[in-house]
Amino acid sequence: MNRLLLLSMLFLFSAQSFAQYASVWDQVPSKIKDRKSFKRLEWFYRQRAFPLDTIPLTKYFSEKEKQIAIDKLSLSKTKAQVSxxxxxxKSITSGWPFIWGNFSGRIRGLAVHPVDPNIVYIGAAAGGIWKTTNGGSAWQDLSNQFELLTFGAIAIDPQNPETVFAGTGELLAGWDMNTYSGDGIYKSTNGGSSWTKINQGIGSSTHVAAIAVSPGNSNIILAALASGNWFKGDMANEGIWRSTDGGAAWTKVKTVQDPNDIVFHPTDPNRVYFSSGGGFTTAGFYSSTNAGLNWVQSNTGLPSTPLIVRMQIAIANSAPATLYSYIYTNQTDFTSKAYKSTDNGTSWAQISAEKNLGGSYDGSTWDDQGWYDLALAVKPTDPNFVLFGNIEFHKTTNGSTINVVRNVSGPFSGTTAWDSPMHVDYHKIVFAPSNSNYVYTGCDGGIYKSTNGGTSWSSVNNSISTxxxxxxxxxxxxxxxxxxxxxxxxxxxxxxxxxxxxxxxxxxxxxxxxxxxxxxxxxxxxxxxxxxxxxxxxxxxxxxxxxPPWDGTPAWTTPFAMHVTDHTILYTASTGFWKSTNSGASWTNISPAAAKKTIVSFNQSKVNPNNFILAAGEYSTIPQIKVSTDGGINWIERTSTIPTPNNYIARVVTDPGNANTVYFVRSGFGAGKVFRSTDLGNSWVNISxxxxxxxxxxxxxxxxxxxxxxxxxxxxxxxxxxxxxxxxxxxxxxxxxxxxxxxxxxxxxxxxxxxxxxxxxxxxxxxxxxxxxxxxxxx
Structure with missing residues (x-):
């Protein structure tokens, strides 16, 4: 079933009938679904999509544009009195057992100035664009002008470094997965002080995986655009796009699913490469000898296309016929492996006897996150020196033997990932073009820096609020x-x-x-x-x-609260309703059948502490609401009174002044966001x-x-x-x-x-x- 047909079905069928059809979530192997990195993304995005299977991006942007217009009108007519x-x-100081220094939020985009290694731009997964001019000692937020703060790609014009390109949306690459939305490509000609959207020909619904500027012609720019599965972009956009006028207008030059990376040859601007994944027939390595107009697929020596879930590439600037690729494969072992080409990508060979570079806490597990974190970089002055990032950091100094990078002075003497010199889960590695001793990496803990070619690392996360x-x-x-x-x-x-x-x-x-x-x-x-x-x-x-001694798996964000008048009593919930009367020393499931589904939220009335309301049903089921008037022992069904549509209920709230007044708020898209009941859930009024x-x-x-x-x-x-x-x-x-x-x-x-x-x-x-x-x- 192709994705266009699938997307049509999502809008035609209800949640109940939809269960008969293939889901984009069913594409993800069960082993991946069990990983924490997947579960956190599933929690955030599925609740926003339900009862659909993907998030309606067009609806999101229309609402955003309307709200921006209202905000501008409001600010022009009245001056806000409060803000x-x-x-x-701005960062978190790590503690035992970590030796990571200060860390912040996830960084996906990273670019280093071609002449000054202390000027760096970073793109946060949901926190905007930031810039430093002093090697990370301080950062400036460049995001005030943006309507959206999700960035996954940044590129600097190597000939005019005041010109910077930023791609929105964060693509995770594996199985075409993505995080929050993208609305196109932005350009700055003054080092990030101001930005202009440059989407002519592309449209606005995009997830930009990579951007590359020709080293010989500043007008030629290539961008890899993907659709994504969860926050569905425009599928017609998928592929490699090319601009010949500095980004003013774009033309798609290659249709390919799930493009991952783009790299220009450093001295021959006509030669350029890109990679793609997703397990599609288009997966693999591509080369062009006419600056991106035409492309040839070159997969000799690589895994077969159905196995290539994600592929990142890097070129050795000092020996540009040499390229490296880092590939996450959709095999039973779900491994990440390194490959090398010495003939401009015509043929490839795996370069290490080590089958997996995924990294792990015990050396054998947690090896299946290449769909989420995968990065590599070649030292500009040494074609045999390569850094690889996945869960952990790896490197080779001879172009073939790859070793994990750990701090032997760490709490476990370099034997586990707890000894990683940086926060684990690496997304981007960049050597400074002008000084190969400077190298930066972006990870789930923000941004880190080395000034000795990767031998030692330090956090440069001060003043980043992400x-x-x-x-x-x-x-x-x-x-x-x-x-x-x-x-x-x-x-x-x-x-x-x-x-x-x-x-x-x-x-x-x-x-x-x-x-x-x-x-x-x-x-x-x-x-x-x-x-x-x-x-x-x-x-x-x-x-x-x-x-508590759970009898099942509670919600990802398990509700947990203290009694409103008795501080020794605590409450929590799974499908049952749990209570502790001794500050958590022991727990009792006082209502094992409180809900038929996983409870995601509950709230206790401050006016009458015997009154509770709960919402149950995670992001793939119709929600359920119940109330209790006896302290949570017995529950009264209120599900039939919930107004349609059946969006995920994110929170239930009690009124601080009335024991019978309760509220719920919805995630997702569709009519009605906030509802109030003045009769403890017997009836509801939409107050959105x-x-x-x-x-x-x-x-x-x-x-x-x-x-x-x-x-x-x-x-x-x-x-x-x-x-x-x-x-x-x-x-x-x-x-x-x-x-x-x-x-x-x-x-x-x-x-x-x-x-x-x-x-x-x-x-x-x-x-x-x-x-x-x-x-x-x-x-």
């Missing part, structure tokens, strides 16, 4: 103390909000966290799929495991008003005035002053970025609302200022 303030983290939060918690009395959890960067804390770096607490994907409101020295946090931990010294040390039709993740109701409500969605934060009749974007000081969670701070004198973003760390705003000075709604 968001960034509170960090963390992808899941959840955030505020100290009950001290506004400067916070605790948070983020994607692949664990749990972290600060005692000085806004400081350059927060302190590392735990590895994994950090989820729900909170302080004991009677004794803030007692801190709780969780990581993916319901692993719970408690600290009794404010989160500094002294952590103990308090995970003029909210944009994009996924919503959280809702906060101001306890001082419940007519004031705030919703976090994929464009930021929206608020209402009239109980949902009309909404306005609260956007001053915050970019267009998904907001996944709110945290409320109230010490009696100051009331702050914190917003945890998935890509730009965290922000806060003074709620008392909102009550006094709010912008009029522009309709």
């Amino acid at each position: 968001w303030g960034a509170i960090g983290p 963390l992808q939060f899941y959840r955030l918690a505020s100290h009950p009395t001290n506004e400067n103390i916070l605790l948070g959890g983020a994607q692949d960067n664990g749990v972290f804390r600060t005692t000085n909000k806004g400081s350059t770096s927060w302190s590392f607490v735990s590895t994994g994907d950090g989820m729900e966290c909170f302080y004991d409101y009677t004794n803030p020295n007692i801190v709780y946090y969780s990581t993916q799929n319901g692993s719970f931990t408690k600290s009794t010294d404010g989160g500094v040390n002294n952590w103990s495991d308090i995970t 008003g003029n909210l944009p039709d994009v996924p919503c993740s959280d809702l906060f109701i101001d306890p001082v005035n419940t007519a004031y409500m705030y919703v976090g969605n994929d464009f930021g934060v929206y608020y209402t002053t009239n109980s949902g009749a009309t909404w306005n974007r609260l956007g001053e000081g915050m970019p267009y970025v998904p907001v996944l969670d709110f945290s409320y701070f109230n010490n009696g004198t100051k009331r702050l609302l914190r917003a945890a973003t998935h890509g730009r760390s965290a922000f806060e705003i003074n709620l008392n200022d909102i009550l006094t000075h709010y912008c009029p709604v522009i309709s």
Whole structure:
């Protein structure tokens, strides 16, 4: 079944009937589906697509354009009285067992100035474009002009280095998977100070995998564009595109599925190469001898095309007939292997007896992430010196024997990936063209630098606010103390909000966290799929495991909360509803059949603590809502009252002033984002008003005035002053970025609302200022 037919089916059939047809998710092998790197992406994107199979990109961009127009009109008519303030983290200071220095969010795009090795541009997965002019000591955010902050490709014109190209969208390459959307290619002619979109001929729905500028003609630019499966772009765009006028106009010169990489010959601008994957018949290596007009596939010595899931390539500038490729194969062992060509890519040979360069914690597992992280680079002055990045870092100094790079002074003496000199999961490696001693790498922990050709590394993540939060918690009395959890960067804390770096607490994907409101020295946090931990010294040390004896697998972001009036009681949920009456020392499943599906959210009424509401059903099932009036023991079905369509329910919330008033917010696309019930779920009213039709993740109701409500969605934060009749974007000081969670701070004198973003760390705003000075709604 081709993908065009599949996409048509997605829009024609309901979720129930859709189950009869092939799903893009079914393309992914079961072994990959079990990996944490896949599960975090599945959680984020499937809830946004459901009940469809892919996210409607056209709808997303139409809503974005409409909102931008409204924002511009609003700002032209009234001056905002309040704005968001960034509170960090700008990086996280790693702790035992890691020796990674400060780390930040995932970096996918990376380019180094052709003359000055201290000028570097990076593209964050969801955090925009950043630039340093001093080798990473400080970074400047260049993203204020962008409508979208997801970047996967950056290229500098080698002849005019003030000209920079940035490609939006983040393609993961394997099985044509992608993360959040792309809206085309941008160009700057002043070193990133300003940008212009250059999409003529391409359109706007794109995921840019790579960009390359000819070393002999600044007007010739090539771009690899892919469609993606989850956030579906324009499939007609897939392939290699070429511009002969500096990006003003584009023509597609090669139709190919899942293109991965592009490399120009350093001295012969007519010779250029690209690679593709996805397991399609078009997968493999291609060369052109006329600057990209025509292409020839050259797969001799490479795995067969159905096995090539992803392929990255690099050229040896000092011996340009030599190329290397790093290939992730769709075999039973799911391995990443290195190949070498010494005849301009005409033929290839595997260069190491080692079958797998995936890297692992124990040397034999975790070897199947080449679809997610795969990178390589050849030293400009030595054709035999190559660096490879996957989960771990590898290198060869003789062009054939490849060894893992670890720090023998690490906590395990260089025997495990915990001894990696940098945060694991590498996405990009670039040597400085003018000084091969300088090399930079982008990974899940941000950006790292070596000044001795890769022998030793240091973090250069200071002042980069690109963390992808899941959840955030505020100290009950001290506004400067916070605790948070983020994607692949664990749990972290600060005692000085806004400081350059927060302190590392735990590895994994950090989820729900909170302080004991009677004794803030007692801190709780969780990581993916319901692993719970408690600290009794404010989160500094002294952590103990308090995970319940689960009878199944709970949700990726497992709900976890403290009783609203009794700090010794904790609650959590899987399909059953769990309770601890001794601060987590033991757990009881007080309602094993609370829901038929996995519970994703619950909330307890502050007015009547016996009242609860829950939402169940992860991203591939019809949602379920239930309520309890006896403290969570018995549950009343409310699913039949949920208004259609059946989007994923991201959060349920109780009203701070009325025990029978409850709310839910939806992810996905379709009518209705925020719903209210005044009879404990018997009936619902859509209070979405003029909210944009994009996924919503959280809702906060101001306890001082419940007519004031705030919703976090994929464009930021929206608020209402009239109980949902009309909404306005609260956007001053915050970019267009998904907001996944709110945290409320109230010490009696100051009331702050914190917003945890998935890509730009965290922000806060003074709620008392909102009550006094709010912008009029522009309709």
